[in-house]
Amino acid sequence: MRAEFALRLLDKHMNQFIHVCNQCPPDKRGVIPEGYTNNIHWHLGHVLYIAQLEVLGLSKQTMVLPESYKGFFAYGTKPTDWKEEPPEWNVLIAHLKELCNYILDTLQDRLDEPVSENFLHAENIGELIYATTMHVSYHHGIVYGMNKSLKSQANEAQDQDVLTAVNESSIPSTDRAVFAGGCFWHMEKSFRELEGVTDVYTGYTGGKDDKPTYEKVVSKTSDQLESVEIHYDPNVITYEELLQNFWKNVDPTDASDHSAIFYTSPEQKEIVEASQKDLEASEQYSKPVVTKIAAASTFYKAEDEHQNYYKRARVAVKKTLNKYFSDPRYLEQNMWDWE
Structure with a gap:
């Protein structure tokens, strides 16, 4: 894997993730759609949290986020358990952009260095960044689905007669x-x-x-x-x-x-x-x-295994992440303690 490709991919997926988050109307960011566990505000903060934890933590870089973010956006946290207001949306967006730039600036010359722990089979920082990018892509897909669900719920709430007339025309x-x-x-x-x-x-x-x-x-x-x-x-x-x-x-x-x-x-x-x-x-x-x-x-259609490939890849990443983070050995790592 070309190291520069990992950096370019991270930057691209981060921007796409920010874009899909901002497509959610402000009054819907705290809503948990039916069938989901968290709201979009949580996913925004969680991606910021994991980018720091996985990339900066495992590459032995200084943590840059406030420790309070851990209580809101760490693995296993839920908006229903929040006892106070989470960091504001625009603050999280700004932090995510800053963190991405910080990663690109500080690690671009260290991509071949080994990581402190084998995360998703990543042996060096470049592979670690690539694995994190796939994790970001997974949450991107979830937010996209949540946006569609929220929009669908809003449409269902409209007057049925008007909706029928629009559909027929x-x-x-x-x-x-x-x-x-x-x-x-x-x-x-x-x-x-x-x-x-x-x-x-x-x-x-x-x-x-x-x-x-x-x-x-x-x-x-x-x-x-x-x-x-x-x-x-x-x-x-x-x-x-x-x-x-x-x-x-x-x-x-x-x-x-x-x-x-x-x-x-x-x-x-x-x-x-x-x-x-x-x-x-x-x-x-x-x-x-x-x-x-x-x-x-x-236009020659590609083989069946190359259609909807990204969806199958996302499912595979999800299964791997679930397996990895269910391992109690991970939960005992010192990186959970930011003090």
Whole structure:
């Protein structure tokens, strides 16, 4: 595993986690949806807590959070047990951004150093950061599901007659978008969690090989690119919004990312070209944008085991974490004592 990839992945997943948390309305952040144990406020604080505990604690760095956070957001705590008001939402957001930057700044030159304890089979700090990123991704998925549940409950509370009228007059149409951005598992996850996206398929496109396979693509014996085909409801989400999500999830100046946009209509082509010009004019990057823009060609759906891969991976991480933290030997570690 490339060490710099772990740092980049942590930064990306932290930003995505903050984004999905902020999508929850302020009046819903303390609500515990049916079927859940904690509210979104708890998950925000918990991710902040575990980032410090797992990364800074096991890499022997100085703890930076107040000790009081332990009583609110440690493993096993619940909002129903809080006896006083937890740290404010905006304070937690600010702390999470600061902690992420602190990790990136202080550990970027120490990624090959061994960790003080074998956490999820992480032997060095780089692997430790990667394991923590997967843990953050797990909570990201939970918060996303909670947001949908809270929204569904709000919709059910609306007047039924009005809701029926809206449903009868709103027959959703579906459009298609195709992007490539390196690993299609990550791209699938980033788009599937957007409201208005009805389906996401992983596959291969952009080349001439008419029998691509995962093994051929990753070994570079096929000219096809790992890609995602997104089906979406334009009444809920626009192509421009999908495009902005794509730009956030790739490095458009890195040719090794093999990022590409395959437009499916003249309208999409016009939007993509204008968006690329705006990106270049923003001077956000010191190097030129090299993302490929081309007309969509045949999209070859990937093998079944590569569809919805991120969901299966998240389940596997959850099982591993549950097994790890149920081990009484972990509960006896001194890292629980911050004094």
